[in-house]
Amino acid sequence: MKLTKNKLIFILEIFIVLGIVFGFLPREVFLCFLGILIFYILFHPLKDGFILFVASIPIFIALPISENFDSLSSARVIVLFLFFKWLFDKRKEIKGILRKEILFILFFLILAISIFVAPDKIIAVKKFIYIFNLAIIYLIAKDLLQKEDIFKKTIKAILISGATVFLIALGQLIFVYFSTIGGFWNWWANHFSLGFYGENLRQIVLNMNAWFAYSPLGPSIIRLFGSFTDPHSFALYLLLVVPFIIYLLFSEIKGKLRKEKISKENSVWWIWLVLSLFFMVLSGTRGIWLSVAFGIVASLYLLIKKLNVYKVVSFLLLIQLIFIALIPIVSVFTVIPQFKEGRTQDADAALILKRLFSILDIDEQSNQGRIYIWKKSLESLKSHPFLGVGLGNFPLVLEQNLELAKAGSSAHNLYLNFAVESGIFILIIIAIIVLQILSVIFKLLKNNLLPKYRILLSAFLVFLVWIFGYSLFDIALSDERVFLLFMVILGMIYAIKINPKLVLKNE
Numbered sequence: 001m002k003l004t005k006n007k008l009i010f011i012l013e014i015f016i017v018l019g020i021v022f023g024f025l026p027r028e029v030f031l032c033f034l035g036i037l038i039f040y041i042l043f044h045p046l047k048d049g050f051i052l053f054v055a056s057i058p059i060f061i062a063l064p065i066s067e068n069f070d071s072l073s074s075a076r077v078i079v080l081f082l083f084f085k086w087l088f089d090k091r092k093e094i095k096g097i098l099r100k101e102i103l104f105i106l107f108f109l110i111l112a113i114s115i116f117v118a119p120d121k122i123i124a125v126k127k128f129i130y131i132f133n134l135a136i137i138y139l140i141a142k143d144l145l146q147k148e149d150i151f152k153k154t155i156k157a158i159l160i161s162g163a164t165v166f167l168i169a170l171g172q173l174i175f176v177y178f179s180t181i182g183g184f185w186n187w188w189a190n191h192f193s194l195g196f197y198g199e200n201l202r203q204i205v206l207n208m209n210a211w212f213a214y215s216p217l218g219p220s221i222i223r224l225f226g227s228f229t230d231p232h233s234f235a236l237y238l239l240l241v242v243p244f245i246i247y248l249l250f251s252e253i254k255g256k257l258r259k260e261k262i263s264k265e266n267s268v269w270w271i272w273l274v275l276s277l278f279f280m281v282l283s284g285t286r287g288i289w290l291s292v293a294f295g296i297v298a299s300l301y302l303l304i305k306k307l308n309v310y311k312v313v314s315f316l317l318l319i320q321l322i323f324i325a326l327i328p329i330v331s332v333f334t335v336i337p338q339f340k341e342g343r344t345q346d347a348d349a350a351l352i353l354k355r356l357f358s359i360l361d362i363d364e365q366s367n368q369g370r371i372y373i374w375k376k377s378l379e380s381l382k383s384h385p386f387l388g389v390g391l392g393n394f395p396l397v398l399e400q401n402l403e404l405a406k407a408g409s410s411a412h413n414l415y416l417n418f419a420v421e422s423g424i425f426i427l428i429i430i431a432i433i434v435l436q437i438l439s440v441i442f443k444l445l446k447n448n449l450l451p452k453y454r455i456l457l458s459a460f461l462v463f464l465v466w467i468f469g470y471s472l473f474d475i476a477l478s479d480e481r482v483f484l485l486f487m488v489i490l491g492m493i494y495a496i497k498i499n500p501k502l503v504l505k506n507e
Contacts, residue, residue, distance in 0.1 A: 141491025294469030324406020
């Protein structure tokens with residue numbers, strides 16, 4: 001395997017991040033490494049910087065710029081340099097490119113207008129910059145991925161990023177069997193949370209987090225979250241990566257099914273896939289569990305439309321059924337003692353199942369909280385239908401301090417959250433964008449596609465419907481890492497739309 005500059009920088013990045021997390025290196029070292037990344041992006045082909053960026057999405061950490069400002073993600077800085085380089089390369093074509101991005105422009109225009117009605121305009125401007133800063137990776141991806149070599153390398157980069165998230169989560173799961181709950185809590189907050197997100201988030205997670213599932217019948221168990229801020233964004237990132245693992249699996253599986261033995265490589269993909277689903281269940285994210293129903297409906301719709309995807313969709317349905325079957329299996333798994341501390345009570349073998357069934361319990365505390373928040377959100381939307389309460393100012397709807405936006409104060413519904421903050425017009429734009437994305441994929445599936453790309457596009461449609469359904473219950477799609485990967489995938493979809501030869505069979 002040839003060791004390219006991209007690979008060398010990525011390996012160096014991993015060692016630096018690990019050194020910071022485990023306390024061997026000061027956080028300031030990453031500022032020096034950021035300089036290396038910027039130099040590499042500016043003086044090497046844009047495609048190389050982009051692919052390195054995609055592979056690095058899960059390990060971009062906060063920059064310790066000063067004692068009072070140490071939470072700026074290095075990903076946001078890198079995106080800007082990629083964008084400026086892309087703008088320079090496309091300076092003669094930029095007007096033509098933007099004319100084709102009407103929905104993109106309208107989306108940000110409406111967000112910008114809602115800043116003017118925001119009681120706290122500084123927070124509103126910060127959120128606008130945050131969303132725009134991350135979303136521009138879509139424009140770069142859409143342009144670059146029209147070339148076949150970059151397209152294939154980006155798929156590999158996404159798989160690398162997914163493997164990174166998976167391995168950190170695996171390490172976290174192993175860790176909880178050799179630590180007390182207090183030891184885990186403090187170590188993770190003081191090392192991973194501080195190293196990845198800065199002092200502000202460290203303080204937040206030390207005082208309140210969603211890391212554990214509790215039961216009156218036994219001690220707490222971990223709600224797996226890896227290096228993410230919470231289990232919801234962790235589960236969603238894995239869900240976005242799963243179509244690419246399936247792509248690897250299915251590209252071999254047609255030839256392997258007739259053979260007595262499955263290759264070792266294929267076995268690794270199967271283990272990775274099933275454990276990723278296992279980790280998604282172990283995240284305790286009820287919205288992900290419930291919204292698999294949307295994915296199943298999308299699968300059945302593809303079967304009804306007879307798009308020459310029977311074998312493909314049957315395989316996707318199998319994956320979703322495995323996910324559902326893992327819920328009771330994980331519930332039994334949770335009786336294995338976690339955290340090395342005395343147990344005075346027996347573990348609850350049905351803890352995960354009870355959490356699943358609690359979705360239907362209106363009197364359950366979390367459900368009551370969501371219903372209350374949805375009710376207050378709808379009342380706010382009724383009172384401020386056109387411009388909302390102002391971008392980033394959602395906590396005001398619940399009469400909370402605006403600083404709680406950083407701690408996760410939201411409508412627990414991505415669409416409703418945008419509507420409450422920026423009005424019904426942004427909701428209409430988002431609905432059009434969602435329908436357009438699914439329509440583009442559906443139309444592409446009518447073509448004579450290569451088998452490996454038929455599975456990838458079918459998986460995109462099914463799993464994006466799953467994700468859009470999940471967004472009815474949470475706003476995890478707006479998490480920085482999740483949102484960046486989502487934007488890259490959208491760029492991939494629209495790149496295929498512009499250049500279908502990427503995925504078509506040679507006539």
